[in-house]
Amino acid sequence: xxxxxxxxxxxxxLFGDPIRAxxxxxxxxxxxxxxxxxxxxxxxxxxxxxGYLKLIQSRRDAPVLERHFQAGIHxxxxxxxxxxxxxxxxxxxxxxxxxxxxxxxxxxxxxxxPHSMQQFGCVVCHRGQxxxxxxxxxxxxxxxxxxxxxxxxxxxxACGQCHHADLEGTxxxxxxxxxxxxxxxxxxxxxxxxDGSAMQPTDAPPPLTHIADKTTREWIYAWLKDPASYAASxxxxxxxxxxxxxxxxxAFLMANSVPKPGDTxxxxxxxxxxxxxxxxASLYGESFCASCHAMQNAAGNLVGxxxxxxxxxxxxxxxxxxxxxxxxxxxxxxxxxxMPHYRFTDAQLGLLSGFLESKTNSDLLANVHLDPATPEQIxxxxxxxxxxxxxxxxAIRGVPKPDNYGPDLSRVGSKPLAQLVFTAGMPRxxxxxLSNKIEHPRIFGPGLHMPQFTFTPAQVDALTTAxxxxxxxxYTLPAKMQIAAVGQSSYxxxxxxxxxxxxxxxxxxxxxxxxxxxxxxxxxxxxxxxxRQWLDAFLKNPNTLRPALIRRMPRFNxxxxxxxxxxxxxxxxxxxxxxxxxxxxxxxxSAEMVEHGRQLFYGKYACQSCHIVDPVQDRGYIGPTLTxxxxxxxxxxxxxxxxxPQQLRPGTIEPNRGMSDxxxxxxxxxxxMQKGAGSRKSGAGVASLRTSGTKGVGQ
Amino acid sequence: xxxxxxxxxxxxxxxxxxxxxxxCARAHKTPTVPHxxxxxxALQVSSGDRQLGSAGAxxxxxxxxxxxxxQGNGVTGALVQFSGxxxxxxxxxxxxxxxxxxxxxxxxxxxxxxxxxLTAVTYNKTGRALSVQVPExxxxxxxxxxxxxxxxxxxxxxxxxxxPEQVSNHxxxxxxxxxFDQGNTYNKLSDADLMAIxxxxxxxxxxxxxxxxxxxxxxxxxxxxxIAYIRLVSDPPYQAPGVVYAKP
Numbered sequence: 018x019x020x021x022x023x024x025x026x027x028x029x030x031l032f033g034d035p036i037r038a039x040x041x042x043x044x045x046x047x048x049x050x051x052x053x054x055x056x057x058x059x060x061x062x063x064x065x066x067x068g069y070l071k072l073i074q075s076r077r078d079a080p081v082l083e084r085h086f087q088a089g090i091h092x093x094x095x096x097x098x099x100x101x102x103x104x105x106x107x108x109x110x111x112x113x114x115x116x117x118x119x120x121x122x123x124x125x126x127x128x129x130x131p132h133s134m135q136q137f138g139c140v141v142c143h144r145g146q147x148x149x150x151x152x153x154x155x156x157x158x159x160x161x162x163x164x165x166x167x168x169x170x171x172x173x174x175a176c177g178q179c180h181h182a183d184l185e186g187t188x189x190x191x192x193x194x195x196x197x198x199x200x201x202x203x204x205x206x207x208x209x210x211x212d213g214s215a216m217q218p219t220d221a222p223p224p225l226t227h228i229a230d231k232t233t234r235e236w237i238y239a240w241l242k243d244p245a246s247y248a249a250s251x252x253x254x255x256x257x258x259x260x261x262x263x264x265x266x267x268a269f270l271m272a273n274s275v276p277k278p279g280d281t282x283x284x285x286x287x288x289x290x291x292x293x294x295x296x297x298a299s300l301y302g303e304s305f306c307a308s309c310h311a312m313q314n315a316a317g318n319l320v321g322x323x324x325x326x327x328x329x330x331x332x333x334x335x336x337x338x339x340x341x342x343x344x345x346x347x348x349x350x351x352x353x354x355x356m357p358h359y360r361f362t363d364a365q366l367g368l369l370s371g372f373l374e375s376k377t378n379s380d381l382l383a384n385v386h387l388d389p390a391t392p393e394q395i396x397x398x399x400x401x402x403x404x405x406x407x408x409x410x411x412a413i414r415g416v417p418k419p420d421n422y423g424p425d426l427s428r429v430g431s432k433p434l435a436q437l438v439f440t441a442g443m444p445r446x447x448x449x450x451l452s453n454k455i456e457h458p459r460i461f462g463p464g465l466h467m468p469q470f471t472f473t474p475a476q477v478d479a480l481t482t483a484x485x486x487x488x489x490x491x492y493t494l495p496a497k498m499q500i501a502a503v504g505q506s507s508y509x510x511x512x513x514x515x516x517x518x519x520x521x522x523x524x525x526x527x528x529x530x531x532x533x534x535x536x537x538x539x540x541x542x543x544x545x546x547x548x549r550q551w552l553d554a555f556l557k558n559p560n561t562l563r564p565a566l567i568r569r570m571p572r573f574n575x576x577x578x579x580x581x582x583x584x585x586x587x588x589x590x591x592x593x594x595x596x597x598x599x600x601x602x603x604x605x606x607s608a609e610m611v612e613h614g615r616q617l618f619y620g621k622y623a624c625q626s627c628h629i630v631d632p633v634q635d636r637g638y639i640g641p642t643l644t645x646x647x648x649x650x651x652x653x654x655x656x657x658x659x660x661x662p663q664q665l666r667p668g669t670i671e672p673n674r675g676m677s678d679x680x681x682x683x684x685x686x687x688x689x690m691q692k693g694a695g696s697r698k699s700g701a702g703v704a705s706l707r708t709s710g711t712k713g714v715g716q
Numbered sequence: 717x718x719x720x721x722x723x724x725x726x727x728x729x730x731x732x733x734x735x736x737x738x739x740c741a742r743a744h745k746t747p748t749v750p751h752x753x754x755x756x757x758a759l760q761v762s763s764g765d766r767q768l769g770s771a772g773a774x775x776x777x778x779x780x781x782x783x784x785x786x787q788g789n790g791v792t793g794a795l796v797q798f799s800g801x802x803x804x805x806x807x808x809x810x811x812x813x814x815x816x817x818x819x820x821x822x823x824x825x826x827x828x829x830x831x832x833x834l835t836a837v838t839y840n841k842t843g844r845a846l847s848v849q850v851p852e853x854x855x856x857x858x859x860x861x862x863x864x865x866x867x868x869x870x871x872x873x874x875x876x877x878x879x880p881e882q883v884s885n886h887x888x889x890x891x892x893x894x895x896f897d898q899g900n901t902y903n904k905l906s907d908a909d910l911m912a913i914x915x916x917x918x919x920x921x922x923x924x925x926x927x928x929x930x931x932x933x934x935x936x937x938x939x940x941x942x943i944a945y946i947r948l949v950s951d952p953p954y955q956a957p958g959v960v961y962a963k964p
Contacts, residue, residue, distance in 0.1 A: 128856030169772020
């Protein structure tokens with residue numbers, strides 16, 4: 018009652034008198050009218066623009082910066098890309114090159130990139146809500162839930178939306194894509210690119226159809242329980258199986274295996290027990306097994322390549338009879354293997370398998386004791402194999418390859434958060450979800466089957482970056498902006514020589530016509546480059562061309578007939594149609610020309626910094642040794658190579674010197690004279706090709 | 717007069733009380749601050765300085781600091797605090813040294829490329845701060861590209877360190893090339909000078925002919941990227957020339 022009275026009194030005091038009432042109403046109206054301009058005046062972006070002006074005041078180039086500065090809201094509008102970006106309103110100094118030392122946000126300069134901001138805007142790369150004019154609405158996951166700013170560590174994901182081929186400046190993205198293909202991710206998850214192609218796996222999981230020929234049930238059990246306990250570098254993930262599950266799967270795989278004729282061989286010449294371990298080790302080294310296979314050395318470091326499986330404890334895994342048969346002809350067991358078919362003699366087979374059998378890990382199977390499998394266990398094992406999708410990677414008899422075993426990841430980089438399950442306390446952002454899913458796949462609930470991989474934090478970041486690049490935006494951007502991935506061609510060499518090359522797996526290391534590995538030189542134009550005699554001798558006994566390389570061509574012990582066949586094929590088929598092999602003479606250059614070439618070699622072009630012509634004096638280790646280049650390479654090839662190396666082999670590191678025709682000719686004359694020891698000092702035109710062709714080989 | 721003194725005293729006491737209360741409150745709010753149980757007399761970097769990381773990403777290796785006493789033995793339980801420019805994150809940002817006197821932290825650099833001067837601080841027995849500056853390098857797109865390009869084309873000669881995967885040619889050359897972190901050499905050269913040397917070879921600037929020209933092999937953007945990389949790793953750090961104005 019009393020309050021009511023009080024209210025009435027104050028009302029009368031304020032509005033009782035009409036003039037006073039008019040005055041007060043006017044003041045209230047004025048305040049109401051002032052709200053909008055005041056809100057604008059005190060807006061966040063104005064505050065940041067004031068801050069910028071204060072920041073540049075004390076700088077030496079303040080006049081220039083002030084002249085560039087324009088107050089107000091700035092906007093980049095690109096209708097074709099769906100971009101309305103007002104980021105530059107607060108990020109005022111993005112294009113000021115002189116602000117390189119400014120670390121304070123939002124004033125830092127944008128780092129140099131190959132694209133212009135005016136052409137691409139900001140959100141195409143960084144995400145966020147470009148049209149917003151407050152910090153929270155532009156960046157944060159609370160106000161921009163599906164497009165919050167992408168953390169800087171995943172920046173390279175932005176490049177991957179258009180660049181589906183590897184870029185030199187995005188190592189993290191490249192690594193992530195390589196891991197997706199190499200760790201079998203794309204065998205369970207489909208990843209389609211905007212052009213309709215799908216990402217292809219690059220790993221080669223072995224078929225399990227004849228697994229009982231190769232190994233024991235105990236080893237399968239230990240491997241299933243923890244692949245890393247057998248080999249630290251294993252690419253097979255851990256399915257976190259219970260003892261019972263591992264027991265039943267191993268029972269099923271053994272029972273399901275069918276023996277294959279020729280998969281086992283008895284050791285004849287030298288048995289594993291009496292083989293000379295040193296001789297076995299040196300044969301392992303001579304055959305360059307380490308180019309593809311790694312082994313732990315005494316210090317515990319892995320040494321070797323990663324094309325084939327790690328061999329640190331291979332003796333605990335494989336049966337000796339299988340190993341001998343495998344080394345004799347790997348394609349009998351697995352027709353799709355990358356392992357070359359070395360033509361080892363029986364004595365060599367004994368040595369090598371003896372050496373490999375001695376590489377054991379006695380702890381691995383020490384506690385594995387399995388009772389004979391029951392039919393129920395085998396049936397349960399088959400169920401488990403289907404549940405865990407083993408057949409997505411491995412060929413298993415009677416189990417079809419599951420289609421789309423895991424969720425499709427083609428647009429996972431734009432996955433709405435509403436479709437994701439987060440664990441308690443996990444920040445609700447897509448990058449956090451993805452990186453956690455990769456690191457701990459099973460924490461998101463029971464019944465999940467994604468296995469546990471052992472990735473380093475850098476690898477997790479790389480994989481997350483690659484996944485974040487798979488966005489809706491890459492489908493909506495104009496198609497002409499898309500740069501397609503460079504896939505492998507379907508080239509396979511034809512005929513009998515082609516069969517031989519498949520048998521030797523040449524293309525595991527060499528690339529030919531867009532198909533094959535990148536460990537060794539591209540052979541697409543090898544027939545135009547080399548001389549027949551040299552090639553024949555090289556195939557017989559591959560000598561060292563680049564002394565600084567640790568991965569070298571192994572000796573396959575080819576028969577004379579096989580060698581001739583291969584040489585003929587390479588010399589005939591792998592020709593560059595634009596190269597006329599006879600355009601430059603192989604010999605007969607004048608002494609003055611050779612001397613001029615020598616001076617160019619050591620003087621103007623300083624080739625000795627990377628190449629060796631005189632083994633006593635020259636010390637360059639980068640390029641191939643040139644002591645016998647005159648009997649190795651064709652003169653026209655040398656000439657064209659000097660003129661433009663990248664044209665003959667894209668990506669080669671020898672710089673294009675922009676040589677004049679005369680210089681290139683003189684250098685070619687000098688180089689064709691280099692025919693190995695003894696003939697180096699010989700005069701012009703003396704050493705003919707046929708007599709000195711094989712002299713340089715084998716040094 | 718007496719009253720004034722009384723007032724001053726009471727105000728001082730009051731201020732102290734407020735400060736003490738604040739201090740206590742702060743200490744109660746963050747109970748995770750470790751209490752130093754020992755004090756070292758020297759602080760130095762054990763490993764992890766001058767790393768090249770990506771902007772906004774954790775450095776590949778952790779930063780390890782070493783706290784020693786006068787005799788050069790490791791001190792256990794000394795507090796080391798890390799700080800850096802805006803955007804740099806440490807995990808943890810302060811910690812006590814372990815039994816060998818080491819403190820390990822993982823560092824995430826800021827979102828902008830460039831050189832970051834981090835600071836590690838510990839306190840000696842008298843409470844004096846011992847601080848060490850730790851430089852770390854963040855590569856942006858251009859520096860990253862430069863790193864990749866130089867690794868393919870340049871480092872075989874310019875990097876004296878040999879690994880089995882990449883044997884260095886540095887010591888085989890009659891005129892030894894300068895390693896890219898030699899700021900005293902590279903900082904004297906302007907971007908245009910470096911562009912000329914890389915593009916047209918050593919003789920373009922009266923330097924060794926062993927340095928070949930790359931203008932027909934690399935694009936201009938590639939060469940600029942290599943220069944950006946050289947500027948980033950240079951030690952002492954490179955100072956870009958500011959805008960030069962004509963004198964009035």
